[in-house]
Amino acid sequence: MIKVPWKHAFYVGGFLAALCGVLGLVIAGGDLLTRNTISANKVKKEQDGLRKVYGDNAEFSEAVEVKDDAYASIGKYWTVKIQGDEVGRVYSTSGTNSYGTVSLLVGVNKNYSLGNIVVLENTESYAATLEEKYLDVYKNAEDKESVVDNVKCGATFGASMCRDMIKAAQNHYKGGDAK
Amino acid sequence: MSKSNHKESFLAPIWKQNPLFVSLLGLCPALAVTKTLEAAFGMGLLFTFVLVCSNVLISALRKIIPEEVRTPSYIVVIATFVTLVKMLAEAFLPELYSTLGVFVSLLVVNCIVLGRAEAFASKNGVVDSLLDGIGNGIGYTLAICMIALIREVLGSGMLTFGGTFTFLADLNGGEKIRLFMLKGPGYDLSMSFFSSPAGGFLVLGIVLAIVAAVTNMKENKKKVDARLAAKKAKEEAAAKAAATSKEVAK
Numbered sequence A: 001m002i003k004v005p006w007k008h009a010f011y012v013g014g015f016l017a018a019l020c021g022v023l024g025l026v027i028a029g030g031d032l033l034t035r036n037t038i039s040a041n042k043v044k045k046e047q048d049g050l051r052k053v054y055g056d057n058a059e060f061s062e063a064v065e066v067k068d069d070a071y072a073s074i075g076k077y078w079t080v081k082i083q084g085d086e087v088g089r090v091y092s093t094s095g096t097n098s099y100g101t102v103s104l105l106v107g108v109n110k111n112y113s114l115g116n117i118v119v120l121e122n123t124e125s126y127a128a129t130l131e132e133k134y135l136d137v138y139k140n141a142e143d144k145e146s147v148v149d150n151v152k153c154g155a156t157f158g159a160s161m162c163r164d165m166i167k168a169a170q171n172h173y174k175g176g177d178a179k
Numbered sequence B: 001m002s003k004s005n006h007k008e009s010f011l012a013p014i015w016k017q018n019p020l021f022v023s024l025l026g027l028c029p030a031l032a033v034t035k036t037l038e039a040a041f042g043m044g045l046l047f048t049f050v051l052v053c054s055n056v057l058i059s060a061l062r063k064i065i066p067e068e069v070r071t072p073s074y075i076v077v078i079a080t081f082v083t084l085v086k087m088l089a090e091a092f093l094p095e096l097y098s099t100l101g102v103f104v105s106l107l108v109v110n111c112i113v114l115g116r117a118e119a120f121a122s123k124n125g126v127v128d129s130l131l132d133g134i135g136n137g138i139g140y141t142l143a144i145c146m147i148a149l150i151r152e153v154l155g156s157g158m159l160t161f162g163g164t165f166t167f168l169a170d171l172n173g174g175e176k177i178r179l180f181m182l183k184g185p186g187y188d189l190s191m192s193f194f195s196s197p198a199g200g201f202l203v204l205g206i207v208l209a210i211v212a213a214v215t216n217m218k219e220n221k222k223k224v225d226a227r228l229a230a231k232k233a234k235e236e237a238a239a240k241a242a243a244t245s246k247e248v249a250k
Helices: A006-054 A127-140 A144-148 A156-175 B003-014 B027-032 B037-061 B067-092 B094-100 B102-109 B111-121 B126-156 B166-171 B197-249
Strands: A074-082 A085-097 A100-109 A114-122 B158-161 B177-180
Touching: A006 A074, A006 A085, A006 A100, A006 A114, A006 B067, A074 A156, A085 A114, A085 A156, A100 A156, A114 A127, A114 A144, A114 A156, A127 A144, A127 A156, A144 A156, B003 B126, B027 B102, B027 B126, B027 B197, B037 B067, B037 B094, B037 B102, B037 B111, B037 B126, B037 B158, B067 B094, B067 B102, B067 B111, B094 B102, B102 B111, B111 B126, B126 B158, B126 B197
Parallel strands: none
Antiparallel strands: A074 A085, A085 A100, A100 A114, B158 B177
């Protein structure tokens, strides 16, 4: 019969539990210390991003949450007015694939044509390639419609995800559920 | 442990046993985050923080960590400090955090951090482990900064500061600081190839070759000097023997 070294097993288990407990507390402390600053950074980045999509003259409505499974990538949107006239919307969209997460602010004009985008987050393992081959090309294009579908650009997975996010924003506006 | 050993723990990893150039460890971030000097320096800072903290804690706990769960314990400790450094970077250096992206999280599986925990911190005292962590951190930071410097200058023709550490741009009135080197009015000698991953491999290969050549040259010089000294000693001994035998003959 195998003799189980109970004393040693309890020691190993106890050590691991204590180590994880203490290190868990360290992480919790770090979270407490940084949580508010991270949230404030995100809000600031979002506000700066909105200005980059439609310029400094634009006024933005309160954010409207989108809770529709058909548009799962969309978190919320802002209606944009310039001198009192609605000119479009900015959608906050996010997508995740096996390489990481991309969050974008997507501008859609009132005539449903695509506007500028701003990258809020890009944690793809080939983030730079995705930006260079797809997102920057989109940003610099005069006619966004002509480049949005060009996903076979050297960063196909990320570009396909971004295309779906941009199209979801466009389709949501076309759907007109907030009009 | 003696003072000279403390000194050795600190100095050896900076050049003689550089984790990147000599041990060829941590190659993945060395290629991925060396597109700009600022990003490489930022990575070096975060790496040093994780390495020092994990080395110190593992060294302090080395006598009570059970043998069976040694590696899992190290990974838990390293993962904690990586999580901490990730949160701190996201809060206080958000541009650096977004530039480095997934490579901050990947520090958990960085072979230098785990390697130093296993090979050094688990066998040595806290002070030595601290010095080893700082030395390896500095060594790795210098190595990736050297690669980044070459890549950024050749790839973009200039050095840019303030994109990742935005306080530098704030100090410059909101404008990034640009030092034009291979680029200027009317000429552009930059080669964007060096900004690409292939360019990273090439630069790393060339730097490794130069480091190996310098090291070999030093070693060869030592060998040649030793051989010459031995030859001289032999000749002197022979002359002495000849003189003695002459005197005896007289």
